[in-house]
Amino acid sequence: MEMNDGDNEEFGFSRNYFLAKELRGSGKRSHSKLSDIDVVDEPELIAAASKIEPKHEKEVKELMNSYRSSYPEWAFELRCGLGLLMYGFGSKKALLEDFASTSLTEYSVVVVNGYLPGINIKQVVAALAELLWDQLKSKRKNPGSSSKVQQPFSSRSMDDLLAFLDEDRTNECFVYVVIHNIDGPGLRDSETQQVLARVASCSHIRMVASIDHVNAPLLWDKKMVHTQFNWCWHHVPTFAPYKVEGMLIPLILAHGNTTQSAKSATIVLQSLTSNAQSVFKVLAEYQLSHSNEEGMPVDNLYASCRERFLVSSQLTLNSHLTEFKDHELVKTKRNSDGQDCLHIPLTNEALEKLIAELSQ
Template identity: 35%
Template structure:
């Protein structure tokens, strides 16, 4: 028998030959121990050309194959998803429907026609709503008792509470001095409320430097005369014109007087956020949930509607409500100014009426006694956006 040649090279020094088909990236893939063994093997040349390296030693120094291709695809996929997310959220365009009221072929209605149509619309659950409002009306005597005990009353709930407060005024306050404030009116101001108290209730003729001075005057008068009593009813105390910090502070100080009784309604869901702890202590509210389910017809009559043709009817309606709240002298001043405006409407060179000429006309009509009174009245007209002035 022919004896096979056996290598005498130690097993540790045998050259490691990679099997064909194994994944090799570069020589740097080998470990440091393999490199040292290859340097030692350069001195050993006794390995036969046909000798096969055992499978056990082949895998000892060859690094395991790396599955880099799927991992790379996974990273690319994640980066693409991230880019798509930010691209989708970085767009400033808002996609909305192009179905608008302007594209309707039906022409818009005037304010009075829309009001008449809404009035003819049947009210759902009319009997149940009537019973609910009767339950609220049964609390009128309780409200009066609590007002005289030093509390103020605020009404909240779904639906217009204007009719409920009006029923309270006509049935309970008919023989008492009371002031009604329509807070939903677009040009109502706290100054106009203070003017109504000083002129109509206190019969004071004169001007004040600021609403705070006027408030101090009212507080002083009510504290000096204990027989003075005033009921103040405010529709929509949380309206846009009255929800300011200054207006709420003045109204809260007024309501804290023992002889001023305040009952108000709110409709905004975040209305209580207007008041901090100091204002709440001044108001001293008793909260009543008075859900009426009645539509806000009067409260929204001053808003511009997409169903209504824009005209001067809205401004005329606002003017009517302002004139109702003015004193007789203030109405006379405005009437005098309107007459002069109408007389000169066809004059192309008419640039307005000077203050001195207008003051002279008001003095002749016994409407004012000083220029300060006229300036204060013109300021109120300007606050209500009834007139425009220029220097």
């Protein structure tokens, strides 16, 4: 049976495909590891990175300027009660701040840097309430009249603050909230996102936010997206470098900074209870005195903490360990004897600094 040109081409493609698979399978595999990379000190890497010349600056600037024509549309959407959610490759920090400084000057604006790890959401909501209070005072016909809500707002509960922001009033007063990276590490937990959604739904609040993480939409359910945040999505790639947003991200090709690691761990531990800190300190001291071991067995940690009256049951210890693991302060691995051991992923120098910080 004769084959036409199309059959010959298909046969040749199939033959080459299986031949390539065979050759690839018979080739040698690379034994290179990430640990084989010759890493450098962080200051040296930062200095080298700062000398890299940015490319396409003119095109990036022109792209940023092109978005200015959309500012009136964005401001109109905010006045209609929608929330603006900006996404796309590149830092959107400069874009949002330029929009706020040129188009949102009629009312107060609060900027939240969601890329920072230590954000206190209660302080943010209290600041919004104070700004709204100032607007109401300035627009009130009788400044001496009494009000149901009195300052300071910092001492009020979250429910009281949200009720104040959502109170039905005849005069139009708004506070704009600009959130850089609403999907940032300091805001992405479920509880904080629920609070932000409630804030966005308040009658006197208008929200503008940016996202950069590919899975950011998974933070919200249908009600939060369409009812509370009421997002209006805008694709605004800027291709601008993430200079400010990436300052706190460790460099993968640099040696770990001992001081920074100890400081970060201290900040996390200070947010936990004193009992949890004491349990962590027991584990840290054991790891320093048994540096040749693979970690501290869970049973040994329980016995040590029980002797010091830090825990009353295994259940209490497990709750502390869950917190440590959630914050990536402790890792679990199985030693050669088959026991589950706990290990703190810090150098001895960082651990010593950490213990000194906790003892102060």
